[in-house]
Amino acid sequence: MAATEAVGRSAEPSTRATLSTTAALFGAAGTLEHAEEGLQPALSLPDELLAARDRVATARARTSRAGTRRRSRHRLGTVALVGSAVLATVAITEGYARTPLPGVANGTASGAAASSTANLSTLGGISRVLAADQKLIASLVKTEGTIASRYASAARAVGASQAAAKGAASGGVAASGAAPSGTSPATSLPPLPALPPVPAVSAPAAHATTGASSVP
Amino acid sequence: MCLDQGAVAVDVPQRAAVVRSRPAALRATTRAMATDVTAHLVPRTEEDSGEEGERALGAGVASALEVFHEVEAACTRFGSSSALVRMNRSPDRWHRVPRVLFDALVEAHTAHDVTGGSFDPRVERALRALGYDRSLLFSSGDVVVHARPAVCAGSRGAWRPRFRHATGEVHLRGEPVDLGGIGKGLAVRWASARLAPLAIAYLLEAGGDCYAAGPGPDDGLGWRIAVEDPTGVEEPVAVLRVVDRAVTTSSVRLRTWRAGGKPVHHIVDPATGRPGGAGLLSVTTIGADPALGEVWSKSLFLAGRTRIATLARRRGLAALWVDEAGAIGTSDALAPYLMWRRP
Numbered sequence: 001m002a003a004t005e006a007v008g009r010s011a012e013p014s015t016r017a018t019l020s021t022t023a024a025l026f027g028a029a030g031t032l033e034h035a036e037e038g039l040q041p042a043l044s045l046p047d048e049l050l051a052a053r054d055r056v057a058t059a060r061a062r063t064s065r066a067g068t069r070r071r072s073r074h075r076l077g078t079v080a081l082v083g084s085a086v087l088a089t090v091a092i093t094e095g096y097a098r099t100p101l102p103g104v105a106n107g108t109a110s111g112a113a114a115s116s117t118a119n120l121s122t123l124g125g126i127s128r129v130l131a132a133d134q135k136l137i138a139s140l141v142k143t144e145g146t147i148a149s150r151y152a153s154a155a156r157a158v159g160a161s162q163a164a165a166k167g168a169a170s171g172g173v174a175a176s177g178a179a180p181s182g183t184s185p186a187t188s189l190p191p192l193p194a195l196p197p198v199p200a201v202s203a204p205a206a207h208a209t210t211g212a213s214s215v216p
Numbered sequence: 217m218c219l220d221q222g223a224v225a226v227d228v229p230q231r232a233a234v235v236r237s238r239p240a241a242l243r244a245t246t247r248a249m250a251t252d253v254t255a256h257l258v259p260r261t262e263e264d265s266g267e268e269g270e271r272a273l274g275a276g277v278a279s280a281l282e283v284f285h286e287v288e289a290a291c292t293r294f295g296s297s298s299a300l301v302r303m304n305r306s307p308d309r310w311h312r313v314p315r316v317l318f319d320a321l322v323e324a325h326t327a328h329d330v331t332g333g334s335f336d337p338r339v340e341r342a343l344r345a346l347g348y349d350r351s352l353l354f355s356s357g358d359v360v361v362h363a364r365p366a367v368c369a370g371s372r373g374a375w376r377p378r379f380r381h382a383t384g385e386v387h388l389r390g391e392p393v394d395l396g397g398i399g400k401g402l403a404v405r406w407a408s409a410r411l412a413p414l415a416i417a418y419l420l421e422a423g424g425d426c427y428a429a430g431p432g433p434d435d436g437l438g439w440r441i442a443v444e445d446p447t448g449v450e451e452p453v454a455v456l457r458v459v460d461r462a463v464t465t466s467s468v469r470l471r472t473w474r475a476g477g478k479p480v481h482h483i484v485d486p487a488t489g490r491p492g493g494a495g496l497l498s499v500t501t502i503g504a505d506p507a508l509g510e511v512w513s514k515s516l517f518l519a520g521r522t523r524i525a526t527l528a529r530r531r532g533l534a535a536l537w538v539d540e541a542g543a544i545g546t547s548d549a550l551a552p553y554l555m556w557r558r559p
Contacts, residue, residue, distance in 0.1 A: 202451070207428075208442070209443075209452065210500055
């Protein structure tokens, strides 16, 4: 570490010169070790060198500021250019979309009415399909709730594991005829698996009964 | 005497049938006080093994069941031979009575005070006025009796019989009494005292009144007592689990008849002299003592549907009741015993 040795040999320390020298020797990438060394008594430099260094630093700072301003102007200009292009594109597209179609603008009234009727018919069909779908979804939700409640009852009575085993065992049995009645073919539900028999939660066996006394 | 196949018969008095249906359980039955009485025992196996042990056990059980016959003989108000009937004929003088009747009257007096007068044995005249002056054949179907036109008025003031403990004499102070509201409970209490040294667990069942001692015969968690549905449905309204507790029920399911063109029952309100318990069909209580349990079940019944919950809560009684609509009610104190309740 030559710099350390040089610092150790300095006889007239100068704080300003020490800091500047440290910056010049190690640059901005100085480590903690370097910074600590910079606090040691530093090498004394001639005034000419110091003035030259100051001039160089001033020139660098000026150049840096000018570059920063140039880059900022360039960015703003790019953004403004791109934004203008987007706005112009949107305006052109909207204008095109609002332009009446040649066929419609120049066609007869009966043609427009026919087209509207066709559109209304299509919309009506879509509405009916949506309504059927909603009915189907509601039916599925209701069926799911029924199945869940029956499974819960079975699980409470005989234990969750036994209920699950029964449900799995009888899942494919008696699948036909499980669709709810009254549904059209288009919205009929897939056949449901047969539910396991729900055991009645009956009274536990008792050793005795209390009640009305027997009579003669 | 009817013995199960393979059961061990033991030498017991004529009136009790003792059956050992399983090595660890013994059952003995008799009929007294118009009720089938059954005792289930889990004997102390070390002491009861062998023929002599079996014989001693059977004799002890029969002695316990004999209590019911003793109470019936002394305390029934039917017929002409009981000490109570003789005393009721002339209630305005001193009577020397059997020890069983003396003790029963003392206990009835205590119960009268404990319940604040809602239990009062001075309903004998009211019951006779309603035609219940003999054992009615309720099981034969509709029972119709010719009641007297005027219903007896209720009791007035506190009941204050006089006792001479040294001589076993009683003075009823002019009013005949009926011990139907406490007699069977007392029999269960006294019979239990005889069964206690014989078994590690036992259940004494006498119609509506039960006493369950010890951990039971199965899982060691107690005895399971079903509460009958007074509307006649076969399934019970609840199943209770008890250890060292009496379970007693007052119900009008069976002892109901028609008198003077009106339906009446046997639970008479001493305040009015008429059948009470408006809106209720049965009341079941759980407590430490079967006699007080029977008394409280009747007192709660007389409170009627509108007041029973309040009375049970105020007295801290474990009670379950069924009203005329079939609805089931319970007090908070019943919760620890409630094993199952019909939804």
